[in-house]
Amino acid sequence: MTFRQFAFNNVKRNSRQYLSYFFSCMFSVAVFFIYAVIMFHPEIENYDFRSAVESGITAVEVIIFCFSFLFVLYSTGAFIKSRKKEYGILMTLGISKGQLNRLLILENSIIGLVSIFAGMLVGTLFANLFIMGFSNLLGLESSLGFQISWKAFLLTFVGYFIMFELNSLIVVWTLRINSIVSLFQGARAPKKTPKFSWIFAIIGFGLVIAAYYLAWTADMMNIGLRMMPILGLIIPGTYLLFTQFSVLFIHLLKKNKGLYFKKTNLLTVSELGYKLKDHARLLFFVTILSAVAFTASGVLYGVFESAETEASAYMPQDVSFLSKGEENIEKMDDEVSKFTNRLDQENVDYQSLTIDPVQAKTMVDESEAWVDMISYSDYKSLVELNGEEVTEDLADNEIIVMLAHAELTLSYRVEDELTLESENHQETLQAKVIPSIVNRNYHTNHTVVVSDQVYDDFAAVAEPNELYRYVDITMEDWVANAELTERATETMDREVVSGIDSKANFYLMLKNSLSYALFFGLFISVLFFLAAGSILYFKIYQDLDKDVRQYQALYRIGLTIGEMKKIATQQVAYLFFIPFILAVIHAGFAFKALQNMLESSILLPSVTLISAYLLVYAIYFFFIRGLYISKIKQVM
Structure with a gap:
């Protein structure tokens, strides 16, 4: 048997021990490779978003690679520690330090190469699915073709091969100071x-x-x-x-x-105390790692799912157009007709309302602010257009200040008495605040409602630059027609119509930006999560020899196989689910902070995502529990 065959047999005979490590490395390589395929896709060169995509994927690739380096370094060290006794025996039989180092490098190289090739194979199998998903995410009319650049293979292979070899050298360096006696002691202390x-x-x-x-x-x-x-x-x-x-x-x-002292609790609790203390740093690291995965993916997914509700909260009207000044108001009807004609062509039902606000200034949130005022009659028409009923009465000496969703969230302060002032007129009125029912004004900070009489007094003496025209359009199913709305508004003259706002534009902007973030961040979160579970597995397997001796002693004093399986299951479950539960609690409070800033509930998206993680974690737990118990039963 040659030295290389000896190293290969070592890896093969320890395949169960390396299984979780191998799958975690393979998943990391596969994700890295898929992002590289998209980054180097030849057809992306033809699109304007190329630089943005390349920048985003480059950042993701750096994160994945750095994390993989630390993960492999920790995992390799854990396996070396669990096999120190084997290395002590080899040194007793005459293997030199140089040959032992060579053996370690060969073993890690074999695992690394298999992980790299398996990861690229899995990445190739799923690359087309991700390319189609990415094309759909970007809203491309036709999907990017299934093409894999040789640069993606080269970057993945070279990068990860160097990483595995560098980790091998670091581990060999840490082992160089160990004597034969310390190697025989292994992981025991x-x-x-x-x-x-x-x-x-x-x-x-x-x-x-x-x-x-x-x-x-x-x-x-x-x-x-x-x-x-x-x-x-x-x-x-x-x-x-x-x-x-x-x-x-x-x-x-x-x-x-x-x-x-109830049944086997004495054994479970006593041993758990030692394990929690021995594994405290590891459990802390796993908890933080899992909490980051839950929080990042949960926040992104929660906001992504609530995009429609958030668009409705921040943009009360489906579509609105605004012009300022007499000259632009005269041309506005022609520009608005470009939009409504497009709706007519697509057979989209809609209703419209035109009102003429007047500009003034007053004090809002302890600072001077420009406002546009509308009459109480126009306000009622807007409310009715939205399919609602007017609930506020307004006297001649009162003013309604409409604050946007964000301003209400930030608790803007409005004085009980406000003075409205234009170039030629001034009024002091009693103020009250309500949520805004109009989209933001491009020129002023807020919209206010005054009585018809007060409005007429300001409008009668208003200067040409103080005049506005606001057109509000309510559409049938604005979500389904979001892309139509975006395309139709692109043809309008922005000098004439200075303010174009719609739920559709806000919704698509939110969806597109979060889609990028989800695409770039979700797999990093999953990678972190799987690594957290794998690290726990490595630690449990590292202590397996010590645990086996303990269970042998328990078997000799009379415990049944069933009782020992129960104790083992409880101990493994505690180590697995204590950090998971704490990470979920950490993430839950992060979700509450997010909920405080959103109009829609993120409870269902959060529960859905955590449930998916729990399912994966439970499968992982039962897999490792099965390996753990089968190893214990083998020595009974």
Whole structure:
């Protein structure tokens, strides 16, 4: 048997141990390769979005590669640690340090090459599906062709081969200082009774609660300022929860004698205390990794699904056109007819309303602001056009200030008494605030409603530059006609119609930008999530020899196979689902912060996404539990 055959047989005989590691590496390579296929697709050169796509994918590729490097480095180190006893035996039989290093490099190279080729094969099989999805995402009339550039193969192979080899050299360097005795000791280390600090445990719990409070009460105005403090609290807080509070919790469980001495709970709880303490840093890392995956994908998916509702909240009218000044108002009808003629050609039902606001200025949110005023009669017509009923009465000495959705969220302050002032007229009125029913004005900050008499007084003396014309159009099924609306408004003269706003434009902008983010970010989140599960698997497998000896001792003192399977299942489940549950709670408060800024509910999208992650995690858990228990049963 040659040295290469010896290395190959080592990998083959440890294939079960390397299985999760191999699939995680293969998935990483496949995702990297698919993005590279799209980045180097020859047909993208013909489109204007080429630079934006290349920039986005380049950033994603860097993130995937850097994360893969750290993941492979950790995983390789974990496997080396679990096999130190084997290497000690080889050195006792006469293998030199150089030959051992060569063996390690060969083994890791074999796994790396197989992962690279398998990943590129899987990527090739699914590349066409992703190309069609990406074409649909960009709204291309015809899908990009199924073409894979040789650059994608070269970049993936060279990049990941260098990464695997560099990781091998790093691991070999870390192993060089070990003596034969230390290698024989393997991953074993004498256990000490887990200790904790009441102070640090309480501080950790307090930090997490403080972070939760900041997230729960965040809004659009302060979320930017709170983001870094939340991270600064949640990360050290989570670390202290695992290193201190978890041991305290186990300590309190042991004091509950009725629970602690019930059936096999004594064994489960006692061993869990050691495992939580031994694996605290690992569980902390897995929790943060999973929380990032849940939060990133959940926020993107939640906003993506609520795009229609958010468009309706920020754009009350389906389509609106605005002109300023007498000269533009005279030309406006011809420009609006371009749009309505297109609707008539496509047999789209619609209703329209034309009103003539007048400009003035007043104080809103403690600063001087330009406003456009409409009469109470026009206001009622707008409300009725929207299929609603007027609920506000208005006296001659009153003014209604309409605040947009974002302004209401930010709690804009409006004085009880406002003075409206134009170039030739002035009125002081009693103010009240309602949600806006008109789209934003390109020229002024807010729209106000005054009585017909007050409006006539301002309009009668208004200067030509203080006159506006606002055309509101309500369409049948604006979502289905969103792209038609966008195309029809592109032909209008923007100098004449200075303000063109629609739910369709806002909706498509939100959908397109979030589609890019979802496409670029979702697979990174999945990669993080799968890596978190794989890291747990590596740690469990690394401790397997030690756990087997423990179960052998339990078997000799009389525990049945069924009882040991129950204990093993509980311990593996705790290690798997404690970080998962904590990550879900972390993400839940992040979703609450997002909900505070959105009009629509993101509960269903969030639950759907977390349920999908839970399903994958449960499959992963049962797979690893099966391997773990089968290994224990083999030595009974």
